[in-house]
Amino acid sequence: MNDQTQLRERCPLRIFLVENHRDTAEYLREYLERIGYQVVLGRNMEMTLKEFPEAKCNLLICDIGLPDGNGWELMQKLRSTGKFVALAMSGYATADDIERSKAAGYLHHLIKPFSPQVLEAVLEQIGEDLRSESENVCGHE
């Protein structure tokens, strides 16, 4: 077991991934699981609003363009459900889009397409930040 895996086990990121493109969602989910994260998949806004509060995830990764709304609106509705970190991902990449994601509460706005290395680096940083905070944040309690 390497250091990174041990660190993830001490304070794992449990990820709620919202992506409506089926193949992309499955590849993302499987990749994230293989590098050591737990993943719950949401397909759209309605499903996420219903399942996120019960999923006990400490990280939301959300596509901005959703079939039944958008990731900015979704974030507003989820904010009251508990403490979690959020990443937006989108093919929309103007300065306004990025600003809107930050204003909605997303820590980063990942511009699609991005590489596995980019996502992994962002997740490792978030994991480190969470580990340096209280154990309660890691446990979503």
Added chain:
Amino acid sequence: MKTKSGSLELARLRKKWHDGPSQKLLGLAFGTKLLAMKLELIDNELAKEAERIAELTNQAVGELQEIFSTEKNK
């Protein structure tokens, strides 16, 4: 100066990019990387080939992202 038709065309391209290629390229980047990871367990040579394809995909993804980000932010 941006014309109205130019802005409409940009908006059309922006939506098409978002709904189509950006999604699929993201899937391709992660799919090829996953394939390389799976092949590592079966055949080292094939895994190296897949890793090269994954790396090429990532380079193309990075270059496309740069082009589109620059265009969209003009």
